[in-house]
Amino acid sequence: MKRIISITGVFCLVLLASCGVRPSGVIAGGEAPQGDITLPIVFFVSNEQLAPATRNVKAVDALLDRLAAGPTAQERREGLTTELPAGITVRAEMDSTGPVIVTSVDPQTLSSTALDQIVCTVAFAGGGADGGITVTGQGITLQPRQCGYPQPVSPPRPAAELTADRGAP
Amino acid sequence: MARVLLIEDDEAVRDGLSLALGRQGHSVQACESGEKALAELDALRPDVVVLDLMLPGMDGFEVCRRIRADGDLPIIMLTARNDDMDVVAGLEAGADDYVVKPAQPRVLEARIRAVLRRVVSEPKQPEQGVEVHGDLTIDRVGLVVSKHGSPIALAPTELRLLLELSRVPRRVLSRQQLLEAVWEHDYLGDSRLVDACVQRLRAKIEDDPATPVYVQTVRGFGYRFGPL
Amino acid sequence: MGLRTRLLLAFAVLALVTTTITAGVLYWRARTAILQATQDAAATALTDRMKTLLPLSSLPPRSRQMEDLVEALTERGSAALVLFRGQQVAFGMHPDSVPDTLRTAVQSGRVVWQRVEWGDTPMLLVGTQLRLKAQPGLSVPSGLEVYLARNLSAERRSINELTWWAVAVGGVSLGLAAVLAWLAAAGVLRPVRELRQAARRLGEGDLSARVAVRGSDELAEVGRTFNSTARVLEHQVNELRRMEADARRFVADVSHELRTPLAAMTAVTDVLDEEAGRLPGDAGRAARLVSGETANLTQLVNDLIEVTRFDSGSAALALDDVDLAAVIRASLRSRGWVDEVEADLPEGITARVDPRRVDVIVANLVGNALRHGEPPVTVRLRADEAWVTVEVADNGPGLAEDVLPHVFDRFYKADTARTRSQGSGLGLAIAWENARLHRQGRRTGTLVADNRPEGGAVFTLTLPRSSDEPREGA
CATH class of the missing domain: 3.30.450.20 (PAS domain)
Structure with missing residues (x-):
């Protein structure tokens, strides 16, 4: 009899605890909306991450020139920086294996972020290839690399909360 | 000494008591039934009746009532059973005293003498003669009690009880004192004798026996005469 | 629970x-x-x-x-x-x-x-x-x-709102469940209660107690068993009562039958006593023997009849307000014990008792002390607001421990070697019954036997003293 009463009591407590609308932790749902942009973009750095910026040019070389030129004054105010060294020139060429980016400096001296800036700008401009993009300069050629921007991953679901995955397409 | 009428159905008891009482000097007339005794009562003219309550035919109570209706003849009951109902009924029927069978002859003898003494005046008393208490007139010498001038027929025991009480008006006498004075019981007697006699006395002298004036009960003590 | x-x-x-x-x-x-x-x-x-x-x-x-x-x-x-x-x-x-x-x-x-x-x-x-x-x-x-x-x-x-509804529904169903439980409990408990009441009545002596059996469940089975047990019990108890009543009636009848011949014999014992002196040799001794034993037999029969009256419940009190010292003194005087007994009887202790029964008690106690104890025998009267106490003590050897519980038993002989003592063997039993007959309200008179620390037996009679009940017939 006592056991039944205590079980009932615990049950009631659990029930009461899940009552009402209470503050919760952060719950992750579906993927964020994504879409196209009409203007080509170049990648600068904001908070140690790549950040896109639009440039109103068509050709890839022109776009790479803008990349090398760095963010505009307005964009700098908004927190954009570049890791490409000043005065660098970047060009795109095609060879049999895919696009090859030729820099005016030894690519080994470039930071990983700087290489990402170049590779992602080329990739978004439509120059991407399955084999990756090769960066070369001053006779030194690096291994082909992909635009390595981190993609959304599904976080592990919190067990206590039912979440709505289907909410966002 | 005295003429005793013994009414007893058992022959052995009758003979035994006749023998014992006879040796005490009494002249004993024995009857085996109430009817016979009543028929011969006038002829025998006994001084006292010793009456067995358990009789064939007419029972002792009825015999007692008949004798009492005729006159003031003293009656002593012989109760074969010491049943309280019998004793009370016998006393209410008018018996003056009772003795439980088997009775010691000398006990019976003592009771007979005590009853007989009630009939005669008390010589030791310096009587001043006639007393008047309200409507009652008590003549201690002539042993006559009158109410409104007309005499009341009182049985000897009733008369003695009234005399004892009225000798010391307003003084309370306990039942045991009255038993000793009236019934001459030498020790603890049956207080129901007093109560039954008081009832009979009240019925004769009181205007309303339910609210007695002459013989009053004093609860927890006994009886007293008056105050009027 | x-x-x-x-x-x-x-x-x-x-x-x-x-x-x-x-x-x-x-x-x-x-x-x-x-x-x-x-x-x-x-x-x-x-x-x-x-x-x-x-x-x-x-x-x-x-x-x-x-x-x-x-x-x-x-x-x-x-x-x-x-x-x-x-x-x-x-x-x-x-x-x-x-x-x-x-x-x-x-x-x-x-x-x-x-x-x-x-x-x-x-x-x-x-x-x-x-x-x-x-x-x-x-x-x-x-x-x-x-x-x-x-x-x-x-x-x-x-x-x-949902919470409220959940609580409300829960409360209502809880109440509903309580009502249902109450009804179910009542249904189960009513036979149990009836059974309990019947069992209590049976325990209190009402052997006609039965329960009404309904249905055929386990409780009904218990009820049926109870009823049959009670029926058997009632039958057996009634049988026992009838047999006991028969036995008592037989004793009463025998006693009464003995009375009449005894009355005749008693009437002539005085004659025997008076003539015994004049009778020669054996005839005189025989006459004295017959006379003495007739007195003993009379005492025995009287005591037997008294006992049967207690058993049949026909013993009644004739209450009177008496001075107990006077009652006890009269009791001692009439039996010639005044010189043999040290009496400590303060005056003025009145009580509403049956004086003749008190006389019987005192006579039996003092007689017993004189017979079996050593002098001096003392009688002490004491009283408080509610009770009067009479102590009868002797200086004899006292009562053995195994005798004490049986001292008021009928015909109980402390000394088995002595086949017949002077009394009838009923005296203390009658005294005990007489003491218990005195009851006022819930207070009952008692008679207790014990040994004094300084030696000797002491019997203590305690009677309720005051009463506010009006005296009957006065």
């Missing part, structure tokens, strides 16, 4: 568990559904609205577009916030309202939400990025983040 309580509790717990589980699960599902629907709707509204910006023409998007977005999202207690590269560009709420944890979670590239309380108001915060798509499997954050805050007050009201 009584059966009724246990049944009630069991029903209550059962009802509570069932109701709690049912109502609880339903409530929980309903609450989740409500919250989920709200959250889904908010997330869908947010993403749908954000998609209207697409395709983007520039970064940042034109401010006019984003103000439209905020305006579209802001409705019915909702608010929105648009950030570009961490800077607010259009807003209906302050950026500090959004917890850092949520801001961080938005960087994961998913739609995230969190319930928070703004003051007392429950809010749902939904946030996400707008991402730019390059090629399949490759997207980057555009730097644009949108947050939507939605008021959950209405949902909370609905859920609270």
